[in-house]
Amino acid sequence: MKSEDAQALQPLSRFLLDLYRLAREAEAGQFRRAVFPLLEPLIGFDSGWWGVAVSKSDTTFVAQAVLHNLPPAFVDDYAAVAHIDRLVPSMVAHDGTTLVCAGTDPDDLPESIAFDEKYGLHSMLVTARLDADSGMYLFMSVFRRAGRPEFGERERALKELVMPHVAEAWSQNMRWALVAASQVQQAATAVVDERGAIVDASAQFVERLHLEFPQWRGLTLPEALWRGLLRDPDARFRGKHVDVRQQRASNERMRLLHCTVHQAAALTPREEAVGAAFASGRSYKEIAGELALSPTTVRSYLQKCYAKLGVSNKVQLGAALIRRH
Numbered sequence: 001m002k003s004e005d006a007q008a009l010q011p012l013s014r015f016l017l018d019l020y021r022l023a024r025e026a027e028a029g030q031f032r033r034a035v036f037p038l039l040e041p042l043i044g045f046d047s048g049w050w051g052v053a054v055s056k057s058d059t060t061f062v063a064q065a066v067l068h069n070l071p072p073a074f075v076d077d078y079a080a081v082a083h084i085d086r087l088v089p090s091m092v093a094h095d096g097t098t099l100v101c102a103g104t105d106p107d108d109l110p111e112s113i114a115f116d117e118k119y120g121l122h123s124m125l126v127t128a129r130l131d132a133d134s135g136m137y138l139f140m141s142v143f144r145r146a147g148r149p150e151f152g153e154r155e156r157a158l159k160e161l162v163m164p165h166v167a168e169a170w171s172q173n174m175r176w177a178l179v180a181a182s183q184v185q186q187a188a189t190a191v192v193d194e195r196g197a198i199v200d201a202s203a204q205f206v207e208r209l210h211l212e213f214p215q216w217r218g219l220t221l222p223e224a225l226w227r228g229l230l231r232d233p234d235a236r237f238r239g240k241h242v243d244v245r246q247q248r249a250s251n252e253r254m255r256l257l258h259c260t261v262h263q264a265a266a267l268t269p270r271e272e273a274v275g276a277a278f279a280s281g282r283s284y285k286e287i288a289g290e291l292a293l294s295p296t297t298v299r300s301y302l303q304k305c306y307a308k309l310g311v312s313n314k315v316q317l318g319a320a321l322i323r324r325h
Helices: 003-025 028-043 073-084 087-093 110-118 153-182 203-212 223-229 269-279 284-291 295-309 314-323
Strands: 047-056 059-068 099-102 123-131 136-144 189-192 198-201 242-248 255-261
Touching (some): 003 028, 028 047, 028 059, 028 136, 028 153, 059 073, 059 136, 073 110, 087 123, 087 136, 123 153, 136 153, 223 242, 255 295, 269 284, 269 295, 284 295, 295 314
Antiparallel strands (some): 189 255, 242 255
């Protein structure tokens, strides 16, 4: 490798080293916010947000997110236009690919244009990576205001390259934070602040919570759950399908939640059929054809199977189904 090529790669190397150091050292509530200042010198942007989006019954909602140089109102305003966001289908169709978008499109609706103008979203890089087991998307979008150069291929390629590292560092940060707090790694866990806002949560925690509260749309805990946990630090929530217990995290303003599924939570016949077919090796498409369902509906049934059985992969699913018979 030529010396000039090695020198050009030094900013990327510094970013990755700092990213994994941050994952080891930062508290769960600080990690995701601190990623933006690390990434900004590498790519150059004015604002951004990242988190987890969930697809349920042909509807996509943001379960948790952090903002960078954007006001809190951004989240609610986006929720109002999410159903007309033309980038969502593109991100889903190009899993893991970073897309570039600049200016307005003739097909954009006035509400979408007004949203972009309100928050100065002129040029953007958007990436979404699907977790195949949970059906959730880790997304990150960064923005430049009008007057700055639009994002080019260099920035797009760099962001696409670092996103798997960002996802892995986030996962490591969660594991280290939870082990430090409880000395036990729990799969279905979340960290919430004193207002019930979700700071970080595992995919399994989100799935189980949605099993109990199917109308839940993320970002903060359902009111009924949070009201029950607020009574005292030792309070537990027992719902129809799940139990949620809590403990203080290392940061006194944070609480660590563990969600378990009642053993009595039964699969419906359709859920059992879809789960058995998936565990035997059939694909979403094959199951959809055999059972006259859409692939989205198959995914929804599988998500419920995973949540009810307390499993996180296909092998565990198959073993859990065998134990039930």
